[in-house]
Amino acid sequence: RQPIIIDTDPGQDDAIALLLAAASPELELLGVTTVAGNVPLALTTLNARKVLELAGRRDVPICAGADRPLDVPLVTAEHVHGDTGLNGVDLPEPTLALDGRHAVDFIVQTLREREAGSVTLCPLGPLTNIALALRQAPDIAPRIRRIVLMGGGFFEGGNVTPAAEFNFYVDPQAAHEVFTSGVPITMAPLDVTHEVLTTAARIAAIRALGNRAGSVAAAWMEFFERYDEEKYGQDGGPLHDPCVIAFLLRPALFQSRDCNVRIETRSELTRGMSVIDWWGVTGLAANAQVLRHADADGFFALLTERLARLG
Ligand code: BDR
Ligand code: CA
Numbered sequence: 001r002q003p004i005i006i007d008t009d010p011g012q013d014d015a016i017a018l019l020l021a022a023a024s025p026e027l028e029l030l031g032v033t034t035v036a037g038n039v040p041l042a043l044t045t046l047n048a049r050k051v052l053e054l055a056g057r058r059d060v061p062i063c064a065g066a067d068r069p070l071d072v073p074l075v076t077a078e079h080v081h082g083d084t085g086l087n088g089v090d091l092p093e094p095t096l097a098l099d100g101r102h103a104v105d106f107i108v109q110t111l112r113e114r115e116a117g118s119v120t121l122c123p124l125g126p127l128t129n130i131a132l133a134l135r136q137a138p139d140i141a142p143r144i145r146r147i148v149l150m151g152g153g154f155f156e157g158g159n160v161t162p163a164a165e166f167n168f169y170v171d172p173q174a175a176h177e178v179f180t181s182g183v184p185i186t187m188a189p190l191d192v193t194h195e196v197l198t199t200a201a202r203i204a205a206i207r208a209l210g211n212r213a214g215s216v217a218a219a220w221m222e223f224f225e226r227y228d229e230e231k232y233g234q235d236g237g238p239l240h241d242p243c244v245i246a247f248l249l250r251p252a253l254f255q256s257r258d259c260n261v262r263i264e265t266r267s268e269l270t271r272g273m274s275v276i277d278w279w280g281v282t283g284l285a286a287n288a289q290v291l292r293h294a295d296a297d298g299f300f301a302l303l304t305e306r307l308a309r310l311g
Pocket of ligand 2: 008009010011013014037038124125241
């Protein structure tokens with residue numbers, strides 16, 4: 001089993017990624033850490049508790065982390081996710097308790113305790129907690145097996161500015177520190193997530209599972225896709241964050257290339273842009289595996305099969 005920590009800002013697509021991970025026996029979910037992003041930290045933390053409770057995974061510790069980016073004010077995305085971050089269905093108030101540790105302490109402690117090179121970090125939101133952990137404890141960098149994250153975009157451009165994707169835009173300095181950390185990175189940028197679309201037929205198949213997890217996931221997708229469908233004029237919205245978990249489970253669903261990736265931190269115009277040297281024009285060493293295309297039917301077959309395993 002692959003031991004993983006998911007760092008997240010739920011978010012409907014984060015929530016579906018959590019369900020996919022929780023339902024997958026190949027993954028050992030060591031903990032879920034939360035960060036401010038789509039909505040403020042208090043809500044992302046509440047949402048993580050609701051989702052793990054829905055998944056029946058009361059065994060997984062949930063630790064709250066950074067409530068703001070490293071050195072810029074927090075920007076949120078209620079216009080995409082709704083005022084709770086998880087609009088689309090009302091989940092009951094969770095009884096699952098929060099772990100008392102700070103997310104950064106949890107990440108550092110877990111990496112030090114576990115066998116070096118075994119734990120994969122899966123960031124699905126702004127990279128604030130990961131950057132803080134690397135700052136606080138540089139000794140953890142070589143102990144991380146790899147970081148598989150959702151963020152960035154190159155050929156597709158940005159979704160919050162013409163240049164930048166939301167997670168990197170919110171905390172560009174954190175993204176920069178992670179990409180220069182020397183830890184092996186796999187990134188799922190908008191270029192790949194915009195191929196994984198929640199079409200009406202795919203949502204219907206998930207709803208037809210007839211279980212609670214399926215009907216909740218379908219309601220989230222219906223809410224979440226409205227924004228993107230309107231914006232991009234396509235059938236269905238992109239299901240960004242679950243690509244990270246699907247990659248861990250079935251890497252063959254994705255096509256990728258190893259590239260040098262740098263993050264813009266200073267420019268006002270291109271803040272948070274991921275500059276991906278796809279054609280190798282800089283001669284700089286590759287620091288990331290960049291996912292570019294996905295087998296969307298294979299992805300939804302996997303997601304549907306896994307959601308069926310939940311209650
Ligand atoms: C990313 O931003 C958030 O809105 C989503 O949860 C995803 O992580 C996509 O740009
Ligand atoms: Ca997210």
